Amino acid sequence: MSDFEIKPYPELWRSLDMDVERFDKMRLMMGDMFAKSYLGQQNRPAAMAYFDNMIAEIHGGRVKELLAAKAEGRPVIGTFCVYIPEEIVLAAGGICVGLCGGSQGSVPDAEKILPRNICPMVKSAFGFKAGRICPYFQAVDFVYGETTCDAKKKCWEILDRMVPTYVMEIPQCKQPRDIALWNEEVRDFKTKVEEVAGRAITEADLAQAIKVMNGKRRALQRLNTLRHHSPSPISGKDGLLIEQIAFYDEPLRFTEKVNALCDELEERIKARLAVPGPKATRIMVAGTPMALPNWKIHNLVEGAGAVIVNEESCIGTRYFKDLVDENVTGMEAMLTALTDRYKEIDCSCFTPNDERITQVVKEFRDSGAQGIINYSLQFCHTYNIEEVRIREACEAESIPYMFIESDYSPEDLGQLQTRVEAFLEQVGG
């Protein structure tokens, strides 16, 4: 249907001790999935070409950049969570990459070791390392884990046998003593990164990194605001793709490309160009992150003619809604500013977490959506249980609402399609 392909780099993969034969099959499957999900969309913005190319080069071009950085002695750190203070990595000249964890393909590798009844994202991520089928996992100096959920926290102990894994403790309450703990963790993280980089982070380094990350967040905020325009100038699938790429692209280049896309979207709004059409039902998604290449819900919703206009999720607004205060000077004050920014993240691992309930309703209003689909991965207990409170808030505000609990497998697609279409009938009239 198209000549799109995710470029093969067998030599590079071999040098990273990957299972080349198996990985090449996965590459073809993902390429096919991407072409089917994305390239058939009508009226895509021209500036999406850059992001399509980021997918085409996902297993080569970007990996080469990481290896080049490593060759210069710059640290490359893999992460799984929006709590990792990326500014510190950047300040040390390093690179932060979100690791693979959104595919059913690597789940069987994990299930050889881990229990079956745990989060699919944790299993998928673990499986990518266990099966040696993720070049990023193979390229990182170490993985920085955190304690946001039981599954991750205990898996780090086992993952550490395959790749060095360091864990930062994320508090689960927001009392002053918890914030103090978090502040210490941020400082320890800095020490760790400096150790790997072999150099100290200066005030100027950190101030510059804060500017870079804020610039990236502002670009994503700008894109999100443009998506809120009715009719929407870009599909939700494309919006999600950019939020996913945000976790592995080079920040400055990414910021520039997102801003270029936003310029184009502003022109499209003036020209009244709507994707997929002016009458499409507008849906907001809330809940657990959709890691690349998890496009399951977006494919279903947009396949039924609606458009997704906002993702309240870690791969979504939770990643970019808060900025770090740029007006502070001095290392101590900057580290405190970082702590202050990261403590605003309203992950469901916190209790109480009233801020998130308010935030979901706020994003619904801001986005001009007509209904909310709350999505939770199976066995994600905190998001699954917080669903009760999100549902109650939606009922109280008369917001049409549907909850979907799913994993990466295609076995529930038929039932989900019926549920999604029935929800769109309910919302669209």
Place this chain on the structure above:
Amino acid sequence: MYLGIDLGSRTVKMAVWDGERLLAHEIVESGFEPHRQAEKMLSAYRPTAVVATGYGRHLAADYFADSVITEIKAHAIGIAHHFPECTTLVDVGGQDSKVIALNDKGKVTTFQMNDKCAAGTGRFLEIMAGSLAFTLEEFGAEALQARQEVQINSMCTVFAESEVISMKNRGIPRRHIARAVHASVVDRLAGMLARLGYGDMVAFSGGVARNPCIVAMLTEKLPEARLVVPQLPDITGALGAALHAAKVA
């Protein structure tokens, strides 16, 4: 003349609506090519519009249907036709069970649907009946006569079947086991109803609404509501699709 066709997981249902009343209806097994079955059923008619619903709705649209609606909307329209004042609907079909809330205009306001497994569906009852060597007709009638002596704990069809087999091998009479199977389905439906909330009148549609034991036990579970079953519960979705065809044509 308007045709509604419901391509379900087990059977294809058709309803023929002339604008005022149900002229005809038909139910056949889905077979391997449900759209061919449906086309055969339609061939005797020259309808103004055909609306398809059910699992095969999009397949039907590829071949002959003018438009599609989901079975959730179709059942809601069908029930609003029979019981205009009803605000809660339970539909148990071959492959899924749903609880649907309607407003006073018969519009869907929210709904619950079982996830990906066969728990609490017609298929679950069918498999359990088979493992106890009952026909579907006998299964409900026999269970209705039995006492509640044992309990099925698993909602998973595969695990529940193992439970049934172990009960058989403990010498428990099969009608008591049948009763337990029915109770487990009713408990699940009552749970979905409690989660969504329900009104004074609860309508019950889908093929499973023909099972007298499920109806009796569900009635008992909902003492504060009146459980009503339309005359032809299995064609509620097809009728809803036909009524929708008449409305939009």
